[in-house]
């Protein structure tokens with residue numbers, strides 16, 4: 001629960017939108033502020049000040065590597081999940097263009113950072129295939145088996161989905177892709193820091209993560225690149241990041257990423273064990289207390305903090321606004337598409353009819369949430385839904 005002051009009135013606010021972003025942990029903020037003062041040098045400079053900044057980068061490289069079971073030398077810092085996804089997909093596409101492989105595969109429920117990158121490459125002549133999912137929100141390995149050709153350069157399937165939280169069978173999908181000679185990338189922006197992620201166990205070649213999804217700052221993330229993988233650099237310039245990404249590093253942001261990664265590694269398992277029952281109680285309370293509700297996607301395997309629920313005969317945007325007025329922050333799904341009435345591409349890909357893609361709300365829990373928050377949501381939500389329904393005369397649709 002967060003308390004804020006609005007027009008002199010104290011308002012209790014409950015934040016249930018942690019998949020959009022998380023508040024930076026106070027230690028992250030403290031260490032970033034210290035880094036701005038003490039590690040202001042250019043990490044490429046050979047003198048003391050530069051080396052102090054470089055040492056800060058090295059510390060984070062080890063922390064990120066520790067979080068995902070990797071070697072520090074394989075971690076490249078980026079400006080976040082979007083850049084990491086672009087870097088991975090465009091980097092492989094450009095590096096493999098000369099081999100004649102001109103086919104890219106992704107799942108239909110990827111984040112826009114992946115989907116729009118594929119669209120951009122399709123305009124440049126790349127053949128692209130989107131893998132379907134069923135009502136469970138999971139990619140079937142058989143769908144990938146059928147889509148793979150000898151021409152496939154890269155397969156990109158996200159580890160956990162940002163809207164519904166489902167976890168994909170990455171190890172199996174990566175095995176299939178690699179057996180056909182394709183490179184495998186996973187967007188782990190919604191799993192890294194929330195659940196154990198191990199690049200070796202997953203068997204992937206590339207993995208994206210983003211600091212602001214696990215209590216770090218915005219605008220900083222990493223791409224893990226398996227040693228030996230050929231990848232075109234996204235920028236031309238200096239030799240930073242061993243020539244893999246030119247541009248002076250965002251030292252303070254990277255320090256924040258490192259602190260967040262260390263804390264996540266330490267707390268992740270206990271926090272998941274605390275959040276999953278809290279999420280489940282919220283979910284059960286809504287399903288039991290509000291008629292005409294259903295969960296979107298399978299309940300397992302799923303990240304511990306997320307549930308996505310459809311509310312029959314309620315427009316999601318209206319519910320989101322009514323909940324916000326009651327001090328409860330939720331989302332209609334992907335942060336990028338909220339604020340518009342665009343139906344969720346994830347729910348659409350899962351085969352849900354148009355009304356259901358527009359009546360669904362994502363609740364994503366995090367560190368500050370408690371039993372009292374769940375009690376409050378369960379106390380106010382039924383009345384809000386009933387009121388919204390009384391304003392519409394549309395017939396019930398399941």
Ligand SMILES: Cc1ncc(COP(=O)(O)O)c(C=O)c1O
Nearest residue numbers: 080081082111113162189190210
């Ligand atoms: C699955 C997924 N990939 C990529 C991104 C983009 O990450 P960033 O906000 O760091 O650019 C997000 C952000 O919501 C995401 O959820």
